[in-house]
Amino acid sequence: MNLIPAYPEIFLLIATSAILLIDMFVSDAKRNITYVLSLVALAGAAALSFYSFEAGAVTYTFNNMFVSDPMSHLLKLFTYLGTAITLVYSRQYIVSRGMANGGALGGEFYSLSLFSVLGQMVMISGTSFLSIYLGLELMSLALYALVALRRNDAVSTEAAMKYFILGALSSGFLLYGMSMLYGATGSLDVNAVAKAAVSGTIKPTVLVFGIVFVVAGLAFKLGVVPFHMWVPDVYHGAPTPVTLLLGAAPKLATFAICVRLLVEGLLPLAIDWQQMLTVLAVLSLIIGNVTAIAQSNLKRMLAYSTISHMGFVLLGLLSGVVGQSSNGAVGAYGSALFYSITYVLTTLGSFGVIILLSRSGFEADKLEDLKGLNQRSPWYAFVMLMLMFSLAGVPPMVGFYAKLTVLQAVLNAGQVWLAILAVMASLVGGFYYLRVVKLMYFDAPVDNSPIVASGDLRFTLTLNGIAMLALGIVPGGLMAACETAIGQSIGHALKNLASIAA
Structure with missing residues (x-):
């Protein structure tokens, strides 16, 4: 059996297990080593994935249950990056809040975060219903525990219960849909299912029922309307570092x-x-943006913002095929991938500012906590401005280009009404993003205490904000990488569709 395609997963599994054991024997005073080793583990996995990404090969292993292809490696690289940024942002928060081990750096947070990343890696490379589901559950179980990490906090415990119950429900939907597809096609292999669907020997009714449950399960995980009820409560109730883990890389x-x-x-x-997907996207764009306006809690506002942004991702996914023509598929799916990556980077910075302004006994998670930020710290007010402008789609931030590419894909698919609706929804969304800017620059501060944060947090947050501007000015490299990765990874699926059209 060829283990080379799974080297990043194998390395991260060994490294995470080693970190878990080392943390058991490290004194509280030296527990910072867990944080450093976690970043080293992510860097090592990133090096292995980058080497495979450069090779550009598509390799299957474990009886075609696992694939190493450009799309998987590109997504893994940004998963490592997103998680590493989260760990940097979270270190000071964990120490000051005493989330584990009597106030010292808790190894539980880092170990569970890395196991969650391992589950995401398996999901990304899974080409069998079985491997995809195993990766999903590994990721989800780690996140359930992380949401409940503040065991004595009633709000966190309630959020963990909601997330666990609704997460189990969504997994049931997905598993039931997979079982129907398996019953119809006789295979757990995604590629074999595609061939069976092309053959025309299977009654489409059974497949469609399976698709309904699969889409419902995926909609829960994306947090789109009407499967969004867990998102604002969990984002609000979870510790802010855990909210970062939930809202970034898992997307x-x-x-x-x-x-x-x-x-x-x-x-x-x-x-x-x-x-x-059209119904889900329309509902998410409208309800996500409109409901966010009424929020006074910044984390809940960003949660509803997430719902609307996932609606944009769905727009890219539903624009790839027109009839039986897949001419615009690579561009449409590439735009959705680009949007997902840039959204993750932007939301990391947004929650990073919340962590920057927070301190022991004070969570800067209300909109009023941002009042007068420009007077307290002009630079970080400007960083938050760039992040809000990117989420709103204001040029020259990367969010503008991401929205533009998705709208181009929608127009190329002939869905003019959908593009108009998306633009109108974005205009509505611009209100609550600009409200944050207004509070920072035009309101008097309610808190004049100095902003105390570690150097690594300040440095990373600065780079995070600048990256949003740089990627907006020069987006071509990342966009080309996304389209190339998509084209090489779904080539066989496009060939199957072409054979039907012929």
């Missing part, structure tokens, strides 16, 4: 299984799942 893994299941496995039935 990339969920995007990956959307592509694996819907595009690679069920592209011949695109007309069926595209209609469902």
Whole structure:
């Protein structure tokens, strides 16, 4: 059996297990070593994934249950980056809040975070219903525990219960849909399911029922309307570092299984799942943006913002195929991938500012806590301005280019009304982002205490904000990488669709 394609996963599993053991024997005073080793583990996995990404090969292993391809490695690289940024932002928060081990750096947070990343890696590379589901559960179980890490906090405990119950429900939807697809096609292999769908020997009714449950399960994980009820409560109730872990890298893994299941496995039935995605996208864009306006809590506002942004990702996914033509598929799915990556980077910075302003006994998670930030720290007010402008889609920030590429894909698919609706929803969303800017620059501060933060947090947050501007000015490299990765990874699915059209 060829283990080379899974070297990043194997390395991270060994490293995380070693970190877990080392942390048991490290004194509280020296527990900072856990933080450093976690970053080293992510860097090592990133080096292995980057080497494979440069090679550009598509390799299957474990009886075609696992694939090493450009899309998987690109998503893994940004998963490592997102998690590493989260750990940097979180270190001081964990120490000051005493989230574990009597106030010292708690190894539980780092070990569970790395196991969550391992689950995401398996999800990203899974090409079998079995491997995708195992990766999903590994990621989810670690996140359930992280949300409940503040055991004595009633709000966190309530959020963990909601997340666990609704997460189990969504996993049940997804598993039931997979079982129906397996019953119809006789295979757990995504590629074999695609071939069976192309053959025309299977009654489409059974496949469509399976697709309905699969899409419902994926919608829960993305947090789109009407499967969004857990998002604001969990974002609000979880410790802010855990909210970062929930709202960032897992979105990339969920995007990956959307592509694996819907595009690679069920592209011949695109007309069926595209209609469902259209409904989900429209509801998410409208309800996410409108509801965010009424929020006074910054974390809840960003949660509803997430719902609307996932609606934009769905717009890219539903624009790849028109009839039986896949001419715009690579561009559409590439735009959705680009949007997902840039959204993750932007939301990392937004929550990073919340952590920057927080201190022991004070969570800077209300909108009023941002009042007068420009008077307290002009530079970090400007960083937050760049992040809000990117989320709102204001040029020249990267959010503008990300929205533009998705809207181009929607227009190329002939969905003019959908593009107009998305633009109108974005205009509504601009209100609550600009409200944050107004509070920072035009209101008097309610808190004049000095902003105390570690040097690594300040440095990383600065780079995070500048990256949003730099990627907006020069987006071509990342966009080309996204389209190339998508094109090389779904080539066989496009060939299957072309054979039907012929």
